[in-house]
Amino acid sequence: MSQIPAKLQRILDDFSAITDRHERAEYLIEIADRFNSVRVPADISARPHPEENHVQMCESDAYVWAIPKEDGTHQFYFDVLNPQGLSAMALSVVLAETLSGEPNEAVAKVMPDIVFTLFGREVAMGKGQGLMGIVNMVQYAAKSKL
Amino acid sequence: MPDIAERGYAKPDVLVSTDWVAENLNNPNVRIIESNEDPLLYPSGHIPGAVQVDWTRDLNDPVLRDYIQKPQFETLMSRIGVTKDTTVVFYGDKNNWWATYAFWVFQLFGHTNAKIMDGGRLKWEKEGRELTREVPQYPPTQYVAPERDDTKIRAFRAQVLEHIKAQKPLVDVRSPQEYTGELLHMPNYPQEGTLRGGHIPGAQSVPWARAVNPDDGTFKTSDELRAIYEGEKGLKPTDDIIAYCRIGERSSHSWFVLTYLLGYNNVRNYDGSWTEWGNSVGVPIEKNV
Structure with missing residues (x-):
């Protein structure tokens, strides 16, 4: 397995083709609107969430859960405590929808710099680090199973 | 929360309420x-x-x-339809953290006719006020700005080194974990984009968010702010203070609080902050872990 999951690659290809920042923002906002579908269920975690699931560098107070499935892959869930953390929500939806159930080898190859493909090169440094921290948590969960 | 005028701020006019903004949505000035x-x-x-x-x-x-220079600032002001006489009112997310950052940059160019909407976007949303996706267009203006003045409210690394030698106060407004240099819990994580963790020697830890009420993003009263900065940390309005964080954004919020709400006259924001200091060769660092 040498590639990242195909579903993620397709989304990255979509975003790579976007040159207009307004179009990019509209697309991301539309994705963020689906955040409730990837929010961690209460039977897995209720607020206040454990610190071990907290993304340290994310200013939007994002949390990541990687729940093992019977086939050895993970179901990824997220929470974003900042109701205005739209970027963190959009990224969470992308990761949950494209990486859940995918082989750990492929998920482990997802690099944090996909953030710049999704959000554009002009994303602020601190913002970029926070978002990359979310990807790091997902990648770490997959790597730990290899 | 008392009205802005009743909170005892040194310069209360620098804040406007959400009501004020709602009443001035169509004010051309x-x-x-x-x-x-x-x-x-x-x-x-x-x-x-x-x-x-x-x-x-x-x-x-x-x-x-670095920040933009005079020509880019003039272009920006023209694009958003601002003249020297326009009152600019900033608001934003994160309890106005980025709004105060933009406010600070505007002060580097001397646009003093500037205010912050108390509570920011959080309060506006919580009050159920109108939001729109329509992007307004304003006629371009002719705006002539002075050269950017980095001498009064901005600090650079060499000045921070001198500041340390003189044992003058520094305020680290990052989280306590960033201040102590505590390692992040997961191995192989980059630490806030720097090679070293910790804080500038002598800096006091006052996380920026302590200055706001978390429920609605409004600023705390002057008595509450004094209890933090003066009661707990021993700062005085006459002190020469440098504030810093990671890239100067959170510290602009604390700069705003100290300068406008508490009336301190000599506060500078070190925007190089920890991403410069923690990557610099040979600068002194304190660590509490």
Whole structure:
């Protein structure tokens, strides 16, 4: 397995083709609107969430859960405590929808710099680090199973 | 929360309420400016008539690690339809953290006719006030700015080194974990983009968010703020103070609080902050872990 999951690659290809920042923002906002579908269920975690699931560098107070499935892959869930953390929500939806159930080898190859493909090169440094921290948590969960 | 005028601030006129903004949406002498940490917020909906000033795209030099110069600032002001006489009112997410950052940059160019909407975007949303996705267009203006003045409210690394030698006060407004240099819990994580953790020697830890009421993002009263900065930390209004964080954004919030709400006259923001200091060779660092 040498590639990242195909579903993620397709989304990255979509975003790579976007040159207009307004179009990019509209697309991301539309994705963020689906955040409730990837929010961690209460039977897995209720607020206040454990610190071990907290993304340290994310200013939007994002949390990541990687729940093992019977086939050895993970179901990824997220929470974003900042109701205005739209970027963190959009990224969470992308990761949950494209990486859940995918082989750990492929998920482990997802690099944090996909953030710049999704959000554009002009994303602020601190913002970029926070978002990359979310990807790091997902990648770490997959790597730990290899 | 008492009205702004009743909170005992040194310069209460620098704040306006959400009511004030709602009453001035169509005031041609007022320009509402949204400035956020999250770039998706403005396009997802903003105060009617508000323009966006994006910190990365509008206020930073695209090549150097520095802010824009006079010509770019003039272009920005023209684009958002601001004249010298326009009152600019900033608001944004994160309890106005980025709004105060933009406010600070505007002060480098001397646009003193500037205010912050108390409570920021959080309070406006919580009050159920109108948001729109319509992006306004204003006629371009002719705005002549002075050269950027980095001498009064901005500090550089060499000045911080001198500041340490003189044992003058520094305020580290990052989280306590960033201040102590505590390692992040997961191995192989980069630590806030720097090679070293900790804080500048002698700096006191006062996380920026202590200055706001978390429920609605409004600023605490002057008595509450004095209890933190003076009661707990022993700062005085006459002190020569440098504030810093990671890249100067959170510390601009504390700079605003100290300068305008408590009336300190000599506060500078070290925007190089920890991403410069923690990557610099040979500068002194204190660590508490």
